[in-house]
Amino acid sequence: MKKLLLGLFCLFLFSTAHAHELKPWKGGATPPLALKDTSGKIHKLEDYRGKVVMVQFWATWCPPCLKEMPAMQRLEKKMAGKPFAILAVNMGESEKDVSEFVNKMKINFTVLMDEEGNGVGAWKVFVAPSTFLIDPQGNVRYTLQGGAEWDEPVYVKAISELLPAK
Amino acid sequence: MAFTRLYALGLALLFSVGTALASPPHSLSLSTGIDVPLRTYPAKGNTLLLWFVCDEGHSSNEARTAMEIAAHGYETWFPDMLDAHFLPILPSSLEQLPPDEIREIIAYAIRQSGKKIVLITGGHGATPILRGAKAWQDGVTEQDRNALAGALLFYPDLYSVAPAPGVEAQYHTIVAQTHLPLYIYQGQLSPGRWWLEHLKVEFARGGTKVISSILPKVRSHFYVRPDATEAENAMAEKLPELVLDALKQLEINP
Numbered sequence: 001m002k003k004l005l006l007g008l009f010c011l012f013l014f015s016t017a018h019a020h021e022l023k024p025w026k027g028g029a030t031p032p033l034a035l036k037d038t039s040g041k042i043h044k045l046e047d048y049r050g051k052v053v054m055v056q057f058w059a060t061w062c063p064p065c066l067k068e069m070p071a072m073q074r075l076e077k078k079m080a081g082k083p084f085a086i087l088a089v090n091m092g093e094s095e096k097d098v099s100e101f102v103n104k105m106k107i108n109f110t111v112l113m114d115e116e117g118n119g120v121g122a123w124k125v126f127v128a129p130s131t132f133l134i135d136p137q138g139n140v141r142y143t144l145q146g147g148a149e150w151d152e153p154v155y156v157k158a159i160s161e162l163l164p165a166k
Numbered sequence: 167m168a169f170t171r172l173y174a175l176g177l178a179l180l181f182s183v184g185t186a187l188a189s190p191p192h193s194l195s196l197s198t199g200i201d202v203p204l205r206t207y208p209a210k211g212n213t214l215l216l217w218f219v220c221d222e223g224h225s226s227n228e229a230r231t232a233m234e235i236a237a238h239g240y241e242t243w244f245p246d247m248l249d250a251h252f253l254p255i256l257p258s259s260l261e262q263l264p265p266d267e268i269r270e271i272i273a274y275a276i277r278q279s280g281k282k283i284v285l286i287t288g289g290h291g292a293t294p295i296l297r298g299a300k301a302w303q304d305g306v307t308e309q310d311r312n313a314l315a316g317a318l319l320f321y322p323d324l325y326s327v328a329p330a331p332g333v334e335a336q337y338h339t340i341v342a343q344t345h346l347p348l349y350i351y352q353g354q355l356s357p358g359r360w361w362l363e364h365l366k367v368e369f370a371r372g373g374t375k376v377i378s379s380i381l382p383k384v385r386s387h388f389y390v391r392p393d394a395t396e397a398e399n400a401m402a403e404k405l406p407e408l409v410l411d412a413l414k415q416l417e418i419n420p
Contacts, residue, residue, distance in 0.1 A: 027332030126329035
């Protein structure tokens with residue numbers, strides 16, 4: 001029993017040590033974001049004022065992006081009823097490929113198309129996935145490079161702390 | 167019986183042709199005391215490609231390419247710098263490679279072959295070979311510099327620190343110091359695709375003109391990936407054509 005507990009403790013330490021760290025934003029003013037979703041509707045970041053927004057840049061060819069998508073789905077469920085939104089910006093793939101992927105993965109959050117890489121350039125994304133957390137006032141507060149288990153307490157806590165006071 | 171003999175003769179011929187293309191592996195002793203394992207694929211032309219390992223190691227695609235382009239007159243040498251230093255195949259290992267050793271290999275290749283040299287590598291391999299190229303250029307006269315004809319970089323990773331989201335990328339200083347004709351292949355399925363023009367501007371600061379091409383439907387390291395997709399395997403099959411095309415566009419004849 002002691003060995004089992006020790007093993008579980010080590011596993012806990014290992015998993016927390018490997019969680020990617022949210023880093024405070026150092027990029028200045030929030031870059032612009034106005035992109036179409038897969039049905040052609042334009043989403044502007046300023047339309048989401050009053051909400052915490054997770055802007056994630058991803059691609060279907062990127063294994064860590066795909067790995068974190070289920071965790072993002074779970075995060076959205078955990079945050080249901082709260083002013084929180086996910087905008088997952090696809091990096092340069094075709095609408096057909098992205099739509100097929102979204103349907104296959106049964107993704108519920110908003111997926112935006114960045115076929116020309118304008119968002120990638122404005123937000124200075126060098127690695128996929130790259131994620132930005134924006135507060136209700138529209139300021140970028142944190143970034144995270146690489147995949148993450150977004151429904152883990154450390155991320156849920158950070159996002160919850162950004163939510164507007166009731 | 168006659169058929170068996172003919173079959174055996176055919177096999178012997180095939181074997182002799184195959185082995186004629188690749189010289190037996192040997193090593194190159196550097197002044198630092200390091201012995202660099204060297205595989206060579208001789209050819210009759212006047213251009214020698216020095217193909218350095220990238221951060222995902224070598225693959226059979228490179229050796230096959232060397233054999234195919236030898237038929238076009240391009241000789242290829244594969245100096246294995248990581249093996250020479252007993253370093254694991256990692257980006258950080260490539261960062262540790264001394265530019266002076268690359269310089270010495272370039273100098274040896276020129277001296278030994280009398281041919282003009284083209285450097286090839288991928289990913290994080292770009293930084294040490296460009297540093298080595300500059301070290302070599304700094305030690306020769308302006309006139310002799312032409313012996314180093316250019317470099318072909320596959321999906322180069324030249325960031326000095328891992329770029330953070332939202333922060334301007336910082337490149338190794340060697341990028342702006344490089345003065346060498348360059349050809350860059352970048353996979354379409356890579357964020358590096360969006361930053362290729364940015365990188366070219368940085369190279370232009372050193373007077374380097376870069377010719378580049380985006381390879382459709384492939385990720386970085388496409389010809390060495392263990393998890394290569396169908397499209398990546400198909401592109402890897404075309405590796406000899408890609409190398410020949412880059413050399414042609416750089417106007418480096420065999």
